[in-house]
Amino acid sequence: MINKSSLCQQAVDLLKKRIISHALAPGQRLDEAALAMDLGISRTPLREALKILSAEGFVHIKPRRGCFVAELTPGDLEEIFPIMAMLEGRVAHEVAIKATADDLKRLAALHEKLEKHAAGHDVDRYYEVNYVFHDALQELAGNRWLQHMIGDLRRLLRLSRHRSLKLEGRQQESLAEHRALMDALRRRDAAAAEEIMKNHLLAQLVALRSMAARQEAA
Amino acid sequence: MINKSSLCQQAVDLLKKRIISHALAPGQRLDEAALAMDLGISRTPLREALKILSAEGFVHIKPRRGCFVAELTPGDLEEIFPIMAMLEGRVAHEVAIKATADDLKRLAALHEKLEKHAAGHDVDRYYEVNYVFHDALQELAGNRWLQHMIGDLRRLLRLSRHRSLKLEGRQQESLAEHRALMDALRRRDAAAAEEIMKNHLLAQLVALRSMAARQEAA
DNA sequence: ACCTCCTAGCTTGTATACAAAATAACGCAT
DNA sequence: ATGCGTTATTTTGTATACAAGCTAGGAGGT
DSSP states (O other): OOOOSOHHHHHHHHHHHHHHTTSSOTTOEEOHHHHHHHHTSOHHHHHHHHHHHHHTTSEEEETTTEEEEOOOOHHHHHHHHHHHHHHHHHHHHHHHHHOOHHHHHHHHHHHHHHHHHHHTTOHHHHHHHHHHHHHHHHHHHTOHHHHHHHHHHHHHHTTSOOOGGGSTTHHHHHHHHHHHHHHHHHTTOHHHHHHHHHHHHHHHHHHHHHHHHHHHHO | OOOOSOHHHHHHHHHHHHHHTTSSOTTOEEOHHHHHHHHTSOHHHHHHHHHHHHHTTSEEEETTTEEEEOOOOHHHHHHHHHHHHHHHHHHHHHHHHHOOHHHHHHHHHHHHHHHHHHHTTOHHHHHHHHHHHHHHHHHHHTOHHHHHHHHHHHHHHTTSOOOGGGSTTHHHHHHHHHHHHHHHHHTTOHHHHHHHHHHHHHHHHHHHHHHHHHHHHO
């Protein structure tokens, strides 16, 4: 058993995974007794886990009425993406100033992977590496609170299965934006890096809108 | 008794107050049994409350070692203020665009109160109204997620008793910045409003720094 | 005298049992 | 048949009891 942490923490981790993977559907009611039985634990640690998930926005607890998996409306996305754009823009800004030549090399290596997966039309791996890339940037920015807030929002965004890269042409755009970002970082142009990152996020929002519109039409 | 909510929620609210007011000192260990006894509840709802407070950053839970009141280091302030500056800047931006003439009148009324308390050297009331003013702005911006995140950070900041307005001259500066903000809002100059608000927050950070330096010297 | 190991206690983590409130089901009256 | 009221059941909220890990203090050895 690698898992030596508390049952509460284990429950938090597992439920997050299930919520993000939509094994637990948005809006679904969570029955404490049934869920506890399913996880093989008692209600006490499970309830503590649900309180944590509630504070982090994954579920909503309606007093005396139960616990429900959170759902993100299109309106939420419209509100969250601009915030993310600001925060990640700030990250890019800091990285442009702080990163060492070595750091930039590591980023470049990740970017190369992105190019490769894009060329191979491997959307899943592209997403994966993209995540790692953004994560690495946050690490380099070295602002723990910024990192914390972005992390919260990122996890939340995953509640909605937005896969905007599936929109034709979007992956190429995304890649071009990443290229421009790497350029700005190498030039140590903080203002440009921030602006590019901002627009990168906002472009994702635009892509999501058109996907939603397309789905609406169908 | 107006208070009909769960014991857990009551505990959360009360503990927040105690932590913010420093009735519970930063770094202090919270003994579950003793605290539960003190609050007149059992450990079960108290533990749920502590989990929530932990997720919101008010306390840190070290597994099997206990729960400790969080403390903000000067480093944390240096990280948080720039984020706040961005977020509140964004709020100002949105308000400049969205606010109706009526909204602006309400804000102006609040600003008048600020001027009055400043003239009367009533620092406490100035802080109070200042809080209401910023809160009103967030309301007008109408971005619930932005509001949520700013709210979290604001409460966190109150962990450190930073009273930068006590620095001589700072209150007058603060007032001037508020005046400039109102001007920009009336002119519907979103970019200017955003910039002014950003600098308003960053100026607070600078004031805090010099207070810390002064305290260091003493 | 100091370090180590072991034990005793205290504190956190978990399970179960109980209380209270909300939902569902049933019967009655219209 | 339908709507309302009452009761039964389910489910959340809370308390208590139990298990397991950490801390501290003392005994024994070097």
